[in-house]
Amino acid sequence: MGLTLVEKILLKASGQKELSSFVYPKVDFCFGNDITAPLAVKEFLSYGFNSVFNPNRIAFICDHFLPARDYKAANNVKTLKDFANRFNIKNFFDIEKCGIEHIFLIEKGLVKPYNLVVGADSHTCTLGAIGTVAFGVGSTDLAATIKEGRCWFKVPETIRFIYKGRLKKWVGGKDLILYTISKIGVDGALYKVMEFCGEVISKLNIDERLAMTNMAVEAGAKTGIIEPDEITYKYFKDLNIKFKINQKLHSDKDAKVEVIEIDTSKLEPQVACPHLPSNVKQVSELSDIKINQVFIGSCTNGKLSDLRVAAFILKGKRVKKSVRLIVIPATVNIYKQAIKEGLIRIFLEAGAIVCAPSCGPCLGGHSGILADGEVALSTSNRNFIARMGSPKSFVYLSNAAVAAASAIKGKITHPERVI
Amino acid sequence: MIIKGKVFKFGDNINTDDIIAAKYLDSQDEAFLGSKCMENIYLDFSKKVSKGDIIVAGSNFGCGSSREHAPLSIKGAGISAVIAKSFARIFFRNAINIGLVIIQLKETDQINDGDLLEIDLKEGVLKNMTTNKIYKIEPIKGFLEEIILAGGLMKWIKSREVEDTKRKS
Numbered sequence: 001m002g003l004t005l006v007e008k009i010l011l012k013a014s015g016q017k018e019l020s021s022f023v024y025p026k027v028d029f030c031f032g033n034d035i036t037a038p039l040a041v042k043e044f045l046s047y048g049f050n051s052v053f054n055p056n057r058i059a060f061i062c063d064h065f066l067p068a069r070d071y072k073a074a075n076n077v078k079t080l081k082d083f084a085n086r087f088n089i090k091n092f093f094d095i096e097k098c099g100i101e102h103i104f105l106i107e108k109g110l111v112k113p114y115n116l117v118v119g120a121d122s123h124t125c126t127l128g129a130i131g132t133v134a135f136g137v138g139s140t141d142l143a144a145t146i147k148e149g150r151c152w153f154k155v156p157e158t159i160r161f162i163y164k165g166r167l168k169k170w171v172g173g174k175d176l177i178l179y180t181i182s183k184i185g186v187d188g189a190l191y192k193v194m195e196f197c198g199e200v201i202s203k204l205n206i207d208e209r210l211a212m213t214n215m216a217v218e219a220g221a222k223t224g225i226i227e228p229d230e231i232t233y234k235y236f237k238d239l240n241i242k243f244k245i246n247q248k249l250h251s252d253k254d255a256k257v258e259v260i261e262i263d264t265s266k267l268e269p270q271v272a273c274p275h276l277p278s279n280v281k282q283v284s285e286l287s288d289i290k291i292n293q294v295f296i297g298s299c300t301n302g303k304l305s306d307l308r309v310a311a312f313i314l315k316g317k318r319v320k321k322s323v324r325l326i327v328i329p330a331t332v333n334i335y336k337q338a339i340k341e342g343l344i345r346i347f348l349e350a351g352a353i354v355c356a357p358s359c360g361p362c363l364g365g366h367s368g369i370l371a372d373g374e375v376a377l378s379t380s381n382r383n384f385i386a387r388m389g390s391p392k393s394f395v396y397l398s399n400a401a402v403a404a405a406s407a408i409k410g411k412i413t414h415p416e417r418v419i
Numbered sequence: 420m421i422i423k424g425k426v427f428k429f430g431d432n433i434n435t436d437d438i439i440a441a442k443y444l445d446s447q448d449e450a451f452l453g454s455k456c457m458e459n460i461y462l463d464f465s466k467k468v469s470k471g472d473i474i475v476a477g478s479n480f481g482c483g484s485s486r487e488h489a490p491l492s493i494k495g496a497g498i499s500a501v502i503a504k505s506f507a508r509i510f511f512r513n514a515i516n517i518g519l520v521i522i523q524l525k526e527t528d529q530i531n532d533g534d535l536l537e538i539d540l541k542e543g544v545l546k547n548m549t550t551n552k553i554y555k556i557e558p559i560k561g562f563l564e565e566i567i568l569a570g571g572l573m574k575w576i577k578s579r580e581v582e583d584t585k586r587k588s
Contacts, residue, residue, distance in 0.1 A: 022562055035444045039487055042447050047573050049580075065445060072445040122485040122509055138487040138513035144572050152512075152562060152572075186432055187479035191508050220479060222508055276432065363441040363484070382483060384436045386459040 002252020004158045005227055006193050009133045009249065013116045024152050028115040030145040031059040031091075033101050034066060036120035038076040039139035041083045044146055052087045053149030059091035060084055061104060064359045066095035069366040099331025099357035100299045102126035103210070107333055109241035113228040114249055118142070118151045123299050123381065124223075125216045129209035130235070131228035136217060156222040158193040158257040159184075163200035165265035170415045173208030174301060174379070174399040176200070177215040178270035180262065182280035190220035195251060200264050201226060206235045207305040211399075214300045215381050218277040227251065271377075271412060272397035275385045283402055286412045293376040294319075294407040295388075296400050297328030297355075298362045301379035304334050306400035311343040313404040313415055319351035320410030326368045327352050328360045352407070364388045370395075377406050420540045422499045422520065425469065427461070428532035429476040434483035435510065439492040441484070452488050453495020470497040473538075475530045477503065481510025490519045500538060502527060502545070515563055516572040522556055 003011065003019070011018075013025035032040055037060050052058060060080040068074035077094060084092035091110065098104045102123055105111045113131035118124065120142035127134035137151060145151045161180060181188070194216045201209070209226050216224030226232075227250055236243070251257075268282040296302070296310050307329060319325045327347045329335035335357055338344050347354055361368030362380040370376055370389030376396070378388065383395035398406070401415040408418050437460045439452055446452060457464035474493065480503035481489060490513045493501060500520035504527050514521045522538070524545065530536070534549040538556070545554040559567060569575035 024562070035441075036485060036487070039447045039491075043573055047577050070445075076445055120485060120487075122483065124485075136485045136509055138485055138509055138516060140487060140516035140572050141512060144516075144576055147576060152566075186482060187505065187507070190479065190505060217483075220482060220507060363436070365441055382434075382436070384434050384483060386440060387436050391459040 001256060002254040004193065004195065004251040004255045004257060005131070005249055006133050006158065006223070006225055007155065007255070009114060009116055010153065010155055019155055021155050022152070023155060024150050025116060026150050027118050027145060029057050029059070029111055029117045030119065030142060031061060031101060031105065032120035032139070032142045033060070033064050034062040034073065034076050034080065035064045036139045036142065038079045040120060040142040040146065041079055043140055043143040049147050052089070052146050055088040055090065057149070058089050058146055059093070059105065059110060060089070061093045061098050061101040062095055063098065063100050064363065065365050066358050067356060095356065095358060097332065099329070099334065100302065100359055102214070102299045103303060103330040106130055107239060107331055109239070109243070112243050113232060113245065118145055122217045123214055125221065126210055126214040126299055128213035128216065128223050128225035129206060130232055131226065133223065133225065135223055154191070156191055156193045158195050158255070159189055160195045160197060160257040160259050162198035162259060162261045163196070163264050164198050164261060165200065165263045167200060167264055168267065170269050170401045171267050172399055173204055173211035175267055175270040176264065177212040178272050178277065178280050178397065179267055181215065181219045181278045182270070184219055186218060186276055186278045187220040189216065191222055194219065194221045194224040195257065196224060196226050202229060205231065205305060207303040210303065211300050215277065218381060269399055269402045269414065271402065272383055274383055274394040274396065277381065277383060277397060283398070283412065283414045289396065289412040290375065291323060291377050291406060291411060292374040293324045293326065293368060293370060294403050295326050295328070295361055295368055295376060295378040295380065296403050297326070297330065297360055298380035299330060300381045301400045302328055302330030302334070304337055306379065307334070307338050307343050308341070310400045310404035311346040313401060313418060314350040314352070314408065315346050317350055317408050317418065319407045323407050323410050324368070325350070325352035325407040326361065327354045328367070329357050331357050361388050377403055377412060379403050422471065422473070422538040422540065424472040424499055424536060426473055426475045426530055426532055426534045426536060427464070427468065428530070429474060431477035432479045432482055433476050435481055435486050435489040436483055438481065438489040439486065444486055444488050449491050449495035451495070452492035453497065456492040456496040465496045468497045471499045472497065473536050474498050474501045475503070475527050476501065477527060478505045480506050482507035485509045487513045487517065490514045490517055494519050502530070515566055518567070518571040524554060524556065526554060
């Protein structure tokens, strides 16, 4: 019986000859953010530990409530900074130097294909887009990993999703994952790995792949993964990040997996309706959903290619008067590049507001909280009750093109209707 | 250990935003987080809970964000155990790691809001005192049992460190 890519990496990291059902492997890297890491640090210190497993393999990325929205948020950043100083952890990133953790870690070259990574954030699975085995964990897990360099796991089963067919214009990774979640449900991949492959995936750029692996957790998955290929290696080359891969790993053909095939040829852009990411409709089925706010950003769709498509649609047009359009580039580097390409000017001239890189309103933290009864279309990943503010607000999820088109019309709109 | 308490019943897919809203995540204080538990989906939840009460829910309890503040807030509200058809994976591991009792039970539909439950964890028996039904609970075995018996992941690591030091000296 063969092994999947995830099983091979777990086996190697566990130092076992044969993979058991439960492992306690060494990790290559671990990280947390300004919400989860302060709790980890508190735990770590309360047990009187005075060493970390490897200061170069730990990162704190402050991205959730930043720039500090109040003094409590500021104190949490300070807690992390003090801890990083004390234990010589150089990968401490305050907001002006980074952006949203999952996108930033890849951009910075801190995580690489075939690494085993744990992050105290549920969207750690995003890293699977570059072939990293990345598991979201909690704060105590992070505290323990900072100390031990190891983390416990049940070895997960795998569902292999094979995407076949063509992709219509305006349809990308976000639509594929929303459609997939709608088919299997929010616990359809509970505890399992979602392995994405097939001719459609092999043509997707890394930004589109990131949107897919990002939302694996929205189907309950342990992680999502896409095998590294030439597109992956070119992506790192373009970022000028160099690393050596000793051996390219693949999932074996005879590995034990459940297979689900998806034909993509007829898919339109997808929209998740309140209040679950699985409550998905084709965009044309939603003809009269008026919106008060559009958010283009987050670890799902705040990347350069998302900003490019949004700017392409918004160029020379105006955001509907009744709509707030909030654009947040995922990282400082993406922000710089967007300025260079003239995208930020297009957003501002269309009537959008552009905020500093962070998670922003995605989790109702700051920079665009919804009032009672307000309706938002967001490129982020969750539309739970009260996720972006009032318990009486409503959140729809889409790709960046639908979001931009909808901002112009003031209601949920197919991009082809404004081009 | 015997747990006895009144049931607070919830449905499927209770997410961690439901359990504790993101705006409170700048706190690490169990009592404060407990006072805000379930705020957006259950009016005055924390005021209605008496110490020892039990949450009973459907499938995929604790889905969404990884925030450990969620199981902490459940503990802080005075809840002694969560029983659900299934748990989301990060919530599951967080609960094990911090010593919140979680029990997987297929038959949660048979348990109603307000029922009185008695759980004998050692014997693996759950008694519904209101309906007089008895259920068998599958015990957690192996490595996770070790963590639970140690009182949580950090205590487990600490105890190993202490043993290590003893061996070396």
